[in-house]
Amino acid sequence: MPRSVTAFSNATVKRLRSLRDKKARRSEGLFLAEGLRIIAEARGSGRLPEIIAFSPAGAQHPLAADIIAETEATGGEAIETSPDILAKMSGKDNPQTVIAAYRQPDLSLERIDRSAAPLWIAVQALRDPGNIGTILRTGDAAGAGGLILIDECADPFSVEAVRASMGALFTQGIAAARWDEFIAWLRTGPGQLVGTSLKADHDYLDAEYQAPCFLLIGNEQQGLPADYEAACDLLVKIPMAGRADSLNAAMAAAVMAFQVKASWRG
Amino acid sequence: MPRSVTAFSNATVKRLRSLRDKKARRSEGLFLAEGLRIIAEARGSGRLPEIIAFSPAGAQHPLAADIIAETEATGGEAIETSPDILAKMSGKDNPQTVIAAYRQPDLSLERIDRSAAPLWIAVQALRDPGNIGTILRTGDAAGAGGLILIDECADPFSVEAVRASMGALFTQGIAAARWDEFIAWLRTGPGQLVGTSLKADHDYLDAEYQAPCFLLIGNEQQGLPADYEAACDLLVKIPMAGRADSLNAAMAAAVMAFQVKASWRG
Numbered sequence: 001m002p003r004s005v006t007a008f009s010n011a012t013v014k015r016l017r018s019l020r021d022k023k024a025r026r027s028e029g030l031f032l033a034e035g036l037r038i039i040a041e042a043r044g045s046g047r048l049p050e051i052i053a054f055s056p057a058g059a060q061h062p063l064a065a066d067i068i069a070e071t072e073a074t075g076g077e078a079i080e081t082s083p084d085i086l087a088k089m090s091g092k093d094n095p096q097t098v099i100a101a102y103r104q105p106d107l108s109l110e111r112i113d114r115s116a117a118p119l120w121i122a123v124q125a126l127r128d129p130g131n132i133g134t135i136l137r138t139g140d141a142a143g144a145g146g147l148i149l150i151d152e153c154a155d156p157f158s159v160e161a162v163r164a165s166m167g168a169l170f171t172q173g174i175a176a177a178r179w180d181e182f183i184a185w186l187r188t189g190p191g192q193l194v195g196t197s198l199k200a201d202h203d204y205l206d207a208e209y210q211a212p213c214f215l216l217i218g219n220e221q222q223g224l225p226a227d228y229e230a231a232c233d234l235l236v237k238i239p240m241a242g243r244a245d246s247l248n249a250a251m252a253a254a255v256m257a258f259q260v261k262a263s264w265r266g
Numbered sequence: 267m268p269r270s271v272t273a274f275s276n277a278t279v280k281r282l283r284s285l286r287d288k289k290a291r292r293s294e295g296l297f298l299a300e301g302l303r304i305i306a307e308a309r310g311s312g313r314l315p316e317i318i319a320f321s322p323a324g325a326q327h328p329l330a331a332d333i334i335a336e337t338e339a340t341g342g343e344a345i346e347t348s349p350d351i352l353a354k355m356s357g358k359d360n361p362q363t364v365i366a367a368y369r370q371p372d373l374s375l376e377r378i379d380r381s382a383a384p385l386w387i388a389v390q391a392l393r394d395p396g397n398i399g400t401i402l403r404t405g406d407a408a409g410a411g412g413l414i415l416i417d418e419c420a421d422p423f424s425v426e427a428v429r430a431s432m433g434a435l436f437t438q439g440i441a442a443a444r445w446d447e448f449i450a451w452l453r454t455g456p457g458q459l460v461g462t463s464l465k466a467d468h469d470y471l472d473a474e475y476q477a478p479c480f481l482l483i484g485n486e487q488q489g490l491p492a493d494y495e496a497a498c499d500l501l502v503k504i505p506m507a508g509r510a511d512s513l514n515a516a517m518a519a520a521v522m523a524f525q526v527k528a529s530w531r532g
Binding site: 130134137138139140141142143164166168171205238240241242246247248250251254255258259261262265 | 434512
């Protein structure tokens with residue numbers, strides 16, 4: 001049976017709340033997901049939380065009740081608490097009625113099975129956690145296998161990234177690596193590395209994409225370093241009509257991912 | 267010559283600072299843009315600020331110096347101030363070295379010249395100002411003429427929207443209207459209204475788009491109301507491969523806008 005917790009000073013409350021902070025996420029190896037929609041998505045992907053906190057209203061939803069019971073049955077912790085305390089955990093005035101903490105997956109490249117999907121997205125030095133989450137969601141929609149974070153990127157387990165991913169954090173593979181590690185791993189098997197660059201000659205609509213295709217999206221401000229571009233098998237550009245000089249990184253990822261998919265249609 | 271202002275209590279400082287608030291933006295008819303990049307984009311589109319504030323470092327850039335001089339020459343106000351005061355205005359610890367206030371344009375539909383561009387984007391009840399700005403930027407990149415905000419949308423002149431637009435707020439036309447006003451205006455001339463819907467039969471890759479094409483993107487949570495969908499000339503769907511059930515609204519706008527453009531290539 002879930003315990004009822006009403007004190008802000010409760011250790012589990014403090015622990016969940018701490019997960020909004022990157023250092024705590026790293027030392028605990030956990031991350032927060034908020035709301036039944038994402039938590040149900042996680043369960044659909046075979047993932048249950050280690051800790052789940054919910055308001056009385058939250059527990060009334062049959063799906064939430066199932067997930068709470070399953071969490072306890074598999075050795076996790078479930079606490080019933082107040083909307084006030086959920087607000088404190090989430091940092092929002094109108095918190096979700098269910099908040100859960102999940103174990104962070106191992107981010108090593110070796111866990112990525114490139115044959116499992118025709119398309120993968122790799123981002124380099126992406127700074128905005130919202131962009132990371134949005135690209136995960138886009139990858140899910142486009143049928144990508146997952147996201148590879150190259151060099152120093154924003155934390156994919158931050159609250160903003162998890163929120164923007166709308167559950168795709170649980171359906172997409174995720175790995176993190178330095179550039180040299182990524183390239184070494186990539187070249188141990190098949191894989192076309194496709195960079196997007198405003199300096200490229202190939203129009204993205206005319207290019208031939210080969211599975212498994214690894215789309216490489218650069219930093220929001222700088223784009224890809226020149227030597228990273230040089231290591232690509234194909235560099236394409238999305239022609240820009242306007243005066244502002246580029247697409248947002250997440251938009252470029254979406255336009256590219258859907259074009260790669262479109263180009264493979266029979 | 268620009269005045270030097272060092273007091274937080276200065277009336278111009280307080281006025282600029284107030285523009286982070288929607289009510290003040292509305293009553294003043296002004297909005298804030300931060301950073302030389304956006305302010306230069308505005309000038310490239312023939313727009314000068316009514317008020318410009320800058321740090322000594324900001325004024326050293328020749329382009330900023332030109333814009334400051336032109337602002338004063340056209341009757342605007344220019345103040346030199348400290349990074350501290352700029353931080354207060356922008357609400358950021360590391361403010362830009364130049365911040366400017368611009369007159370909000372008239373948002374009436376009558377100002378939209380549909381023959382000026384083959385593509386227009388319309389969003390309905392979009393709640394996230396970042397999405398509004400991102401879609402403006404995408405429209406600029408895709409060669410759209412502008413953005414039409416239907417029903418109650420987030421403020422396109424909010425700091426978040428201006429920031430996300432990366433200057434496209436100045437290059438794209440913008441209008442706002444209730445749905446019935448929009449439809450009445452649309453039907454006074456040529457225009458294909460294309461809605462995106464997960465319930466549509468037409469795949470977005472197979473559809474025939476006709477200029478001027480008005481892409482209609484619905485609310486982040488609910489999508490388009492059924493009667494709005496029914497009023498569209500064409501409903502298309504972007505097939506989703508994944509388990510999360512949709513694309514982010516800004517992503518859907520980007521994928522659609524670039525596909526419409528691609529479909530028109532010779």
